[in-house]
Amino acid sequence: QVQLQESGPRLVKPSETLSLTCTVSGASITSGSSYWSWIRQPAGKGLQWIGRIYTSGRTNYNPSLMSRVTISVDTSKNQFSLELRAVTATDTAFYYCARVWRNGNGHFIGFDYWGQGILVTVSS
């Protein structure tokens, strides 16, 4: 069974950097069929895709956050990470890590596994 678990500080000061790690178990982060994403959700609001990383290290980011975001992977620990710089109160949200799987036909199956989410609050 694939499991994802987010970890990191739950309180970040304005202008500082939010750093989260997603630990993957039950699947290899180097699988060529998997893309690993970060998604966030302000309380009571909709989902916002932040970005993704592929096993090769190739990344894609939401244009609205691109200037402040870095997603990286640590294959030795089967983890991937999120850094969001220069945070403000509007970055307060639940942050989820999730996997998109691509089947043998090259078709996206969607975000099939999610972490439980971690609430990060930006406040002084």
Added chain:
Amino acid sequence: QSVLTQTPSASGTPGQRVIISCSGSGSDFGNKYVYWYQQVPGTAPRLLIYRNEQRPSGVPDRFSGSKSGTSASLAISGLRSEDEADYHCAAWDSNLSGWVFGGGTKLTVL
């Protein structure tokens, strides 16, 4: 850039059939696949439908998806109290090389 629009709320009574819609903007939305997620309050989203109409294993056949032109729909038949949740549509935007989500629809079972 595609924008996905959902009505903020929907409701139904137990046993009823409810349809939740997701409309897309952008000239190429007709070529995109739509995905649906269910999010029970306080939990992470769960994949319900992929590629417009496909159900992952474990998802009851009470849930069905369809797409026509610039609109996609999620139908829930035989509504149950446990279906009360937020429902999100999503699509891959190849121009952005990124995923876009609708604003979500809160379903209330009366």
